[in-house]
Amino acid sequence: MRMTKGVEWAVHTLLNLAWLSDDEPVPTARLAAGHDLPAPYLHKQLQALVRAGLLESVPGARGGFRLARAPEAISLLDVVLAVDGDEPLFRCTEIRRCGSVGAACPDGSRAFALPCAVKTAMGRAEAAWREALATQSLADVRAETDAHAPSVASAVRRALGDG
Amino acid sequence: MRMTKGVEWAVHTLLNLAWLSDDEPVPTARLAAGHDLPAPYLHKQLQALVRAGLLESVPGARGGFRLARAPEAISLLDVVLAVDGDEPLFRCTEIRRCGSVGAACPDGSRAFALPCAVKTAMGRAEAAWREALATQSLADVRAETDAHAPSVASAVRRALGDG
DNA sequence: GAAGAATTACTCGGATACTGCGTGTCCGAGTGTAACGGG
DNA sequence: CCCGTTACACTCGGACACGCAGTATCCGAGTAATTCTTC
Numbered sequence: 001m002r003m004t005k006g007v008e009w010a011v012h013t014l015l016n017l018a019w020l021s022d023d024e025p026v027p028t029a030r031l032a033a034g035h036d037l038p039a040p041y042l043h044k045q046l047q048a049l050v051r052a053g054l055l056e057s058v059p060g061a062r063g064g065f066r067l068a069r070a071p072e073a074i075s076l077l078d079v080v081l082a083v084d085g086d087e088p089l090f091r092c093t094e095i096r097r098c099g100s101v102g103a104a105c106p107d108g109s110r111a112f113a114l115p116c117a118v119k120t121a122m123g124r125a126e127a128a129w130r131e132a133l134a135t136q137s138l139a140d141v142r143a144e145t146d147a148h149a150p151s152v153a154s155a156v157r158r159a160l161g162d163g
Numbered sequence: 164m165r166m167t168k169g170v171e172w173a174v175h176t177l178l179n180l181a182w183l184s185d186d187e188p189v190p191t192a193r194l195a196a197g198h199d200l201p202a203p204y205l206h207k208q209l210q211a212l213v214r215a216g217l218l219e220s221v222p223g224a225r226g227g228f229r230l231a232r233a234p235e236a237i238s239l240l241d242v243v244l245a246v247d248g249d250e251p252l253f254r255c256t257e258i259r260r261c262g263s264v265g266a267a268c269p270d271g272s273r274a275f276a277l278p279c280a281v282k283t284a285m286g287r288a289e290a291a292w293r294e295a296l297a298t299q300s301l302a303d304v305r306a307e308t309d310a311h312a313p314s315v316a317s318a319v320r321r322a323l324g325d326g
Numbered sequence: 327g328a329a330g331a332a333t334t335a336c337t338c339g340g341a342t343a344c345t346g347c348g349t350g351t352c353c354g355a356g357t358g359t360a361a362c363g364g365g
Numbered sequence: 366c367c368c369g370t371t372a373c374a375c376t377c378g379g380a381c382a383c384g385c386a387g388t389a390t391c392c393g394a395g396t397a398a399t400t401c402t403t404c
Contacts, residue, residue: 001164001165001166001167001170001243001247001248001250001252002164002250002251002252002254002386003164003252003253003254004164004347004348004349005254005256005348005349006348006349007164007253008253008254008255008256008258008281009258011281012258012259012281015281016264025376027375027376027377028376028377029376032262033262033263034262034263034264035258035259035261035262035264035265036258036261036262036265037258037262038349038350038351040350040351040352041349041350041351043377043378044349044350044351044379046377047377047378047379050377050378057376057377057378058357058358058376058377059355059356059357059358059375059376059377059378060356060357060358060359060375060376060377061357061358061359061360061373061374061375061376062358062359062375062376063357063358063375063376063377064376064377065377076284076285076288080164084164085164087164087165088165089164089165089166090166090170090171091165091166091168091171092171093168093171095171095172095175095198095199095200096175096198096315098198098199099195099196099197099198099199099200099322100196100197100322100323101179101197101198101315101318101319101322101323102198102199103322104318104319104321104322105312105314105315105318106314106318107314110312110314111312111314111315111318112312114311114312117304117307117308117311118171118174118175118178118304120307121239121299121303121304121307122239122296124295124299125239125292125293125295125296125299126292127295128291128292128294128295129288129289129291129292129295130288131291132287132288132290132291132292133285133288136284136287136288140284141280141281141284142280144280144283144284145280148277148280149268149273149274149275149277151268151269151270151273151274152259152264152268152274155264155267155268155269155274156264156267158267159262159263159264159266159267160263160264167386167387167388168387168388169387169388188337190336190337190338191337191338192337201388201389201390203389203390203391204388204389204390206338206339207340207388207389207390209338210338210339210340213338213339220337220338220339221337221338221396222336222337222338222339222394222395222396222397223336223337223338223395223396223397223398224334224335224336224337224396224397224398224399225336225337225397225398226336226337226338226396226397227337227338228338
């Protein structure tokens with residue numbers, strides 16, 4: 001029950017693009033060098049972000065990736081779902097219907113008409129998690145970092161800017 | 164980013180024990196037959212629940228497992244952490260310090276003194292998830308099932324009771 | 327018939343293989359750039 | 366000197382191996398019930 005590390009890479013990479021704030025596309029190699037990440041694998045994650053509509057890819061020479069929307073319009077939930085997929089944390093396989101317990105229910109169709117209570121309980125918790133992720137945007141995280149560590153923004157522009 | 168299926172098995176098994184409500188220990192084989200689960204693997208999950216203090220194991224003939232606490236005192240968070248471990252969903256590897264971006268921060272020790280904003284944002288969401296799991300007890304799920312499907316309780320007693 | 331000891335059968339507990347997904351990598355298709363030649 | 370063509374270098378895009386955690390299983394240690402023997 002753990003998130004893939006691609007999520008961390010994706011969030012930091014999107015943050016770096018948000019700090020650059022110009023429309024110049026940045027190639028994978030420079031983004032990967034920004035945090036010493038393996039370029040091919042990061043590239044794979046970036047493709048997922050493109051498919052999810054969070055990034056725009058520019059092909060050809062001097063191409064690369066840029067944000068497809070404003071940082072205010074990209075939530076952490078968007079990033080997590082884009083990289084890790086949108087499957088629920090808890091997958092109900094309806095084992096309540098199986099085995100001797102399931103068979104001992106005389107009115108199976110009526111007893112199992114409503115959703116499994118375990119599934120709904122887990123779903124409530126997951127909804128709270130998603131809500132908390134959805135209400136935090138990339139711009140919020142950027143603002144929090146700017147408040148605590150103002151030197152990071154200029155460091156990103158110095159390290160990743162194409163000047 | 165998915166929960167192990169052992170969680171579903173553990174919750175349903177604990178629920179069944181809560182429905183039985185007597186102090187007779189139930190062996191693994193009968194619990195597994197209740198939902199057509201592979202007995203050896205379920206046995207492994209039950210051991211994890213014993214280590215976490217949610218179940219009591221009774222060795223020897225006519226032995227088995229029984230709840231170690233009242234269903235009201237067992238939260239869904241307890242079950243999830245017992246089976247899947249208590250590692251955080253999001254693991255921050257501090258990549259912000261690495262690479263050209265990390266090196267470009269002139270005052271590294273000051274800029275990175277406070278926790279990573281990405282980590283704290285993810286931590287807020289995870290805290291909401293844990294809170295929602297912690298406030299739902301096994302007794303709550305049992306009550307919800309009793310309200311929606313009253314026949315399940317008697318079915319469990321009929322299928323798993325040692326009568 | 328009752329008490330005691332040995333036997334037996336059943337249970338938990340931990341150690342051991344197998345599989346699927348996350349992790350890491352590679353090469354081909356496509357495009358913009360730049361150089362080069364001709365007008 | 367300007368324009369069109371050609372070649373090139375760089376980028377994204379998807380397809381291909383590897384390792385570890387989740388999945389599944391087995392056998393040994395320990396205990397309570399049972400049975401047999403003896404008084």
